[in-house]
Each structure stands twice: as C-alpha cells, then as structure tokens.
Amino acid sequence: MATIKDIAKKLGIATSTVSKGLNGAKDISEETRQLVLDTAVEMGYAVKRVQRKGTHKVCILIENMEYNSIDQFGYEIIVGFKLAAARRHFDVTVLPTNLNMQAEEKYDSFMLKNGFCGAFLLGFSLHDDYIAQVHKTSVPTVLFDNVIQNRHVGSVGTDGFEGIELAVRLLADGGHKRIALLNGAKNSMVTQERHDAFLESMERHKLTVDPALVQNGWFVADCAKQHVAHFLEHGATAIVCASDLIASGVIAELKRLGKRVPEDVSVIGFDDLPIAQHLCPALTTVRQDRVSLGKSAFMLLEELIGGVSIGKLLLRPELIIRESTGPCPEKEAPKIPQKSLYF
C-alpha cells in the first residue's frame, strides 16, 4: 500500500505538499491538489486513508431517479438508508449527479476529495461514466438494481423472478392465457431480469409466450400509448407492467380505447408506489419494500467497508391484490383470492 512518501517521491514534491493536497489545505494550487488526489487514487492510497481516519461519511449519488416527495420511487429508499446509517452513527450526504459532473471528476477522486468512505448509487444506467469506473474502483460501493463484478461493489434489489412469478401466477390462476408484458427501458438490468422471469414463469404455468405480447417501453406512463392497442389486437386479456407508472398509462389507454379494467383486461403494476391505491381501479401490483431496500443498502455498504465482499442482496417482493385484476373474460375461471399473497 502506497504511503504519503511514495506519492511525494513519484511526484517529486515535498511530503508536506502531498499532505496538504490530501487534506484540502488552501495554500496549494488547485492543480497540485488534483494531481496529488489523482496520484493517490492511482497508487491505491485512497480508501485506506479514509478508513484509517475513522471517517463515517458516506454518500448517496443519484442520477435519473425522482426522490423529493413520498410519491416518488427514491424517497423511501433514501429514508431507509438514512435510518440505518443514523443507528450506526454514519453521516449521509445525498448528492444529485449528472453526466457533466461525472465527466469532470473521476469517481474515486471525487470520493477521496470529499472524505466519503463509501457510496450508494441510485438510478444510474449502464452507460454512465461512473458505472464504467465502478468496475475498477476500490471504494466500497452499493448499486441498486445493477450488478458489477468487483469485490468492492455490491448490489441490492428486489427479486424480480419472484415478483414476476407472483404476478403471472395470479393471472394464470384466474384463467388468463394471453398475458402481455410491457417492460421497462432496454438499457437496464432489471428489464432483462423481468423479461427472463416472465418467460420462465409462463413456462412454469404451461402458458405460451407470444412474442407480439412482449414489448419494451420505458419507465414512464406515456410509453403505454404505443403498445396497448397492439396488445389488444393480439388478444391480450392481461398486461403485466414493469412499473406502476407504466400501469397507470396502460389503464388510461385501455379506458380511451373503450375497455374496462378488470372486466375486459387485467392490469398489474410493479413497485406499489403511493399512486397505486389511488388509481381507478386501484392497482394490483408487486410491492418493493423501499424502506427495507434502503436499510439493506446501508447494511451492505457497511459490510463492504468492513471488508466483507457481499455481491448481492435480494429482498422478497409481495403481491398486493387490489381491483385492477380479475378472472379471464369469456370463460369460467377459478376465483382469485382477495388478500395479499406472499411466497
């Protein structure tokens, strides 16, 4: 492990200057400070230093996820993370980020400069600069819904296989055979996972997958417009959606096309955001326990900081049955249970 002396030697400067650079002293130039930080990161000095100082500062970096009100997906995740962190006396800084910020400063330098000993990355997509850099980082990092092969990086999420299975099983038990999947954006690991889970569940329930009924949208309500009519043309009697927002768009579009939910078409969401129960009809959905996701993310981060290399932590989903699902139309179908289903 590199020392301050090693860094000074490599840069041909005094150890006191290196020390100033690392500690953010004002009496050296910004260029020198950046050079010291970059060299410290490159020589693997970064993380140990933060650990040795006993800092308990971590951050949540957020890109492309709404989190300011309780209606939004990220809100409770952050609440859960902060709750767990407070119990363990960690400071948490929440930082929105964007592509510019990521282009300006490298992930490891950013963490070192700000004294963070770990980070939770929320809402990043696979092509973000920071995700690319996380492949090589030695900073303890937790990702949400993304998986990266690096022993300093862990992933937290809800088990998509169980979630989709709960949804498909409910519909299959209700006699549905023409089940559609309106998935999220292509450039996302959960989209791929839910796609695979859908094929697996349909096979488990001996149902045929019609490729015309499996489509990618993106994670907003508007994407429904492009797909619902197409699903109806191909005989869908039920639509499984990759998020509650998508499901809200699907219900609106079905109404516009003169279809009743659930009498003509059943709709299932994913997430159980607060809006789910206020939709008309109230939305049957696969619940992600977001407070627990946040708590688990912190717990995982703390273990990574302590040197335990946890790669993956998956929470169980829960199916919340409300009014947007019913038996398959035009057939005698078994009655669907009217309460929560758990695995």
Add this chain to the structure above:
Amino acid sequence: MATIKDIAKKLGIATSTVSKGLNGAKDISEETRQLVLDTAVEMGYAVKRVQRKGTHKVCILIENMEYNSIDQFGYEIIVGFKLAAARRHFDVTVLPTNLNMQAEEKYDSFMLKNGFCGAFLLGFSLHDDYIAQVHKTSVPTVLFDNVIQNRHVGSVGTDGFEGIELAVRLLADGGHKRIALLNGAKNSMVTQERHDAFLESMERHKLTVDPALVQNGWFVADCAKQHVAHFLEHGATAIVCASDLIASGVIAELKRLGKRVPEDVSVIGFDDLPIAQHLCPALTTVRQDRVSLGKSAFMLLEELIGGVSIGKLLLRPELIIRESTGPCPEKEAPKIPQKSLYF
C-alpha cells in the same frame, strides 16, 4: 394474532394452564405442555411472544456438516456467526441435530419451547423434515446454500456462478478445451447451481461441453475413484471439482493412474479449506470466505427478526491460484497469471 385467552378457549383449559405450558412450569403434564405449544404454533402465537419477551436467543442447527476443528467446513462459519452475534448481544446455542430429533418435535414447537427467536440451519439437505417444515414457518430462519420461498426465510451462500466462472476462465485462458466437472451430490441446490454455471461459463468461453465430462459425485474424496479414469478416457486435460475434498481424491487418483498434476491434468477445487494448501501439488481453488458467510448469516437473521424480508445474500468467491493448474499440455498456450484473481 392469537392471545393466551384464544389458546385457552380453543383447548377448553384455563389461561393459567396455557401460561404454565408456554413457560415450562413443572406442575402440568408433558402432554398438556406439548398440546399448548402445538396449539400456540398453529395459531401463530409463537414468534410474537418470543419477540415481545425481548429474548435475544438464537440457535445454529447443524445436520450433516463437520464443524469441530478449523480443518472442517462448518468451523469458521460458526465462528463468524458467533462473532457477529456477540457484537449485537445475542446468545447463540449450537445444536447438532439428526433425523430422529426432527421426527420427534416440530421445528416451530422446538423453537418456541426453547425460547429461540431465530435459527441458522447448516448442512441440511432438501429431504430433511425441518426443511419441509421451514416452507411454512413463521420463525425467522436462515439457510445455507438452500433457497425456500417463504418471507420469514432467507438464504446465504457464495455466488456459484462467479465461482465456476473464475475456474473455467483460468483454464480457458490456459488453453484447455476438454474441461471436466466433478460435481457434488445430486440432492443439493449448489450442485444444480454449479452445473448450470459450468454450462454457462463454457459457452461464454466458446468451449464445447462433452456430457461424458460432466458427472455427479458426492462431497467426499472417495467419489473421485469412480470418475477420473473415465474423464481421462474422454480426453480431459482439466477437472473442476465441487469441493476441495473431491479435488484431493482426484489428485490422488490421477497419481495412481500415473498422471502428473498439473503437467498432464490441471485440477481446481472449491472452498479453500486449510488442506488445500497442504496438498501436493498445492491446490488451486475457489475460496468461500467462511467467516464472512457466518457473519452475513447472522446479519440476515437479525434483519428477518426485525421484519425485513431478505430472500438471498450472496458473497463473492475468490480464485486462489496455487500449483495444481497449468497450461493445457501438448499445445502452445498463453501463460497463466501467478497471483490471486478477483472479479
């Protein structure tokens, strides 16, 4: 949630008798006590009671796993569990179990009677009575290497897909094409996982899987005798084993058949037990960090007790490269790196 009164009413006995039954008083018959306990379990009274009493007693139930010396697989897992539990002021009781004990008393009754608010089950196989009962339990329970769909039950293990990929990648980089897998016992989820992982990794490295080179043994050295000659007849130049014990048997059998390791055949184990470095040649193997597995199992159990439904927690494996692997014979092959490989 059922109360003591509900239990008394259902059994037609006094509430004081129910109370005595639950608290292990000596002045009621063993039959009545058992009846009270079974009814309490059946009516869902069990866990809440234990939680309310603020008990911090958990147990590790062990079946069919060696754990008494540091050479054995279970030893460090238990050490890790106890370390994490001590930090959180939980009492841990380690209890060897067997089929008779499991036949005598139901899992939930056993837990209630002994005041345990959670359990870690080690070394159980899928056909054990307790595993069957865990499908329906409401007692927070952590399994090692088994997965059960119940929101009170979580699973801890090492990521077999990453582990097998590390092994196959090392061999593929060394120019091996005829790679064999000597897997563990059939009646085990990790065996299935490693089998699937092997097919996936071989495909990723554009290698053909010869079904003759994929065999199930069981988790002891002796199983090697039945398979090694067969592998050699089918041209294997490398053997991936599902445990270090199996690998030790494979090396012994290769020597008996006049083959050199690694010059003629490369061998890789799984686990990194202490014997791995003492074998001749020292064994290249996929390390499972057993202390961390134990720590993670406790952490998961504590979350389940707190109502967070974590389904799965996977640690990352690490490939420890020693002397039992080398380039593929009879061909110019790229040089294999001589240090640890991580993802």
